[in-house]
Amino acid sequence: MASDQLFPIQLPAPRAQREKPLVAVLADNAGTETTDFMVPYGVLRASNVVDAVTVSTGPGTVQLHPALKVRADQTIEQFDRAHAAGADIVIVPAMHHPDNPEVLAWVRQQYDAGATIVGICDGVWILAKAGLLEQKVATGHWYSLDRLARQYPDTTWIRDHRYVADGQVVTTTGVSASVPVSLALVEAIADSAEAVALAERLGVTDFGTAHETAAFQLSTADKARAAANWLSFWRREHIDLPVADDVNEITLALAADAWSRTFRSTARATHADATTIRSRHGLVIETDNSRATRSHTPAPTAHSPEQTLNQTLTAIAERYDVRTAELVAVQLEYPWDISQQE
Template structure:
């Protein structure tokens, strides 16, 4: 290895050691509680003049978590029970994190002009800037109009900044519960459930909770039988809300895996994931998100000659042409939810089981 990389490696090593030193403080959750019973998720009737609930799935242009955004969009669209609109904070494409770029239906301003009475349900994924004042004011207006606000994963942090969790029960990603508990002491932070509903506010645990909370919304709107059929269609055998929150945490072995994968930059890969019209956005999100959390690989959606493709349920996804990739991944296939397990197996085969387990831990997924 060239000597010119040594200062860079020394700096990165120091940074990783600092992360190891403080990470325990970051996610220890003081004062969180376990509820003996789970409150069911209930929806009010659609607003006057509507036959179905209008759902606004929010995305921040500068950064929105991939699965938090795409799973609720895809599942609620697939149910056929909602009018689903994707809403961006501003004009132009929305950069998803850690992978993919999408173009949404409307900006906030266009949505407000078209729907002055507001949405029935607003989905809030983890946003790059959780305390964005304009996003917070928009959510406050939506909540004041009577909308049910659903914070997915670290979207919960934006709800907290908006004051929507004051004097309520809530949950969050295992890594964030400690910070949430210290910063927002007027909220009762809950462990042991995939999502928590309190009046017209719903909060979830980590990234993979986007699936059960989406199915719970379907059940609240259309009944258990419809939700069960949809779950089977998507390849989900069980979407139980019970959750062992205490099973999640960063071990020293996982921190070493992060350090090993991040420091070995000469082994980092760009992986090509072909997309085309009609691709399943649920499976795509799960696969692209997981591959991009290995600290060794980054996924780029590609198409031979088109920049934009439209997913099975209408989401417009950006594709790159002529990419110099390390390897081309197999296109994602049905059933939708099986993509995550399949991807974790492939990650384990390519990078080793410690890396696959690290990815599952980030997604707060039992695997």
């Protein structure tokens, strides 16, 4: 199904005489959300309708949150030297430090040069702090919307839409919106047929905007389960996700993200020999082969994003409990019901 955008994404033609739009997927080395970063990169690179590069604030390891470590293609400084005209699209994930002056200045610089800025999940805070949302329509993760509305009252905050576009800015709801908005970008760059074909290759059945914000909230039971899991430190474990060259970065990110939100476990990419591998679309992922006192290796993830999330949440329910799986789903802003799983 093609998107059904009420706030449609409209992109200008690529600048600087480019054949394809140049997309920069931004990361702060000190902490960047796993799925927000890896999924748009994987989807856009798979589309073959853009040139996508990863860009970090500094050289070396990028610590993703809540799991995995990667290395970007270029630093901000290197990107600026190589692409004086700037990017056509900048993907801004949620970051540990949304007030990082370097990040804010660079995002604003790219916007002023004409780039479309896409804030994924709590990446919206960076757009807001950079002054890009004044008098704009925007959305965000359900947990942040009330606080965003208080701090930025001159922005019209929209609920019940997985992604919203207003001129040069695009914002999304939670982590699970990263796949739909990436496909919507492909649709805006190419056409609906191209986006639908890519969705079919990825196993995505719907990338429309339909969403029910009110369905997501932390109940008293959710908070109690999170506290109980966190306090049971002696039961915490590593979730080992074996990887090799050509690993699907989209499904890896979703599985690692979900397992690492249980307050019982942290996922890590493992390899017996290599310290780094390259994902299906070229992302350098650092690996871990150290022994852990408590570790678990789940069954391999499925091929599609939805299957991966459903499979992982079901595995979490079986290993820990249903309440923990529901706690993970609400953090990811993903509608999940164990009774509907096969």
